[in-house]
Amino acid sequence: MSSAYGEIVNINLVRDKKTGKSKGFCFLCYEDQRSTILAVDNFNGIKIKGRTIRVDHVANYRPPKESEDWDEVTRALHAKGCGVKTPPHTSSDSPSEDEDVPVKKQK
Secondary structure (H helix, E strand, O other), X not given: OEEOOEEEEEEEEEEOOOOOOEEEXXXXXXXXXXXXXXXHHHHOOXXXXXXXOEXXXXXXXXXXXXOOOOOHHHHHHHHHOOOOOOOOOOOOOOOOOOOOOOEEEEO
């Protein structure tokens, strides 16, 4: 999956356990932290289909619950965590490079 702001490596679309319908938010894991920061900076507050979305950082990426349908990337994320390819930061304003900071999109 490709994005103008970086490579998305995993998506966890949160669904209602009883109905299976989307709860209106998801967690995205980008390949690196720079991409995550760009996505948050560029998507937070935009309107999609008339709804303003909120995009923010979360401390820990939550991959989907374990399933036999998981692909290799999701299995690796569950084992190693998100943001394993995070490059060093050039600004002291950025979060530390040891932090996992994926994007949470909410409608």
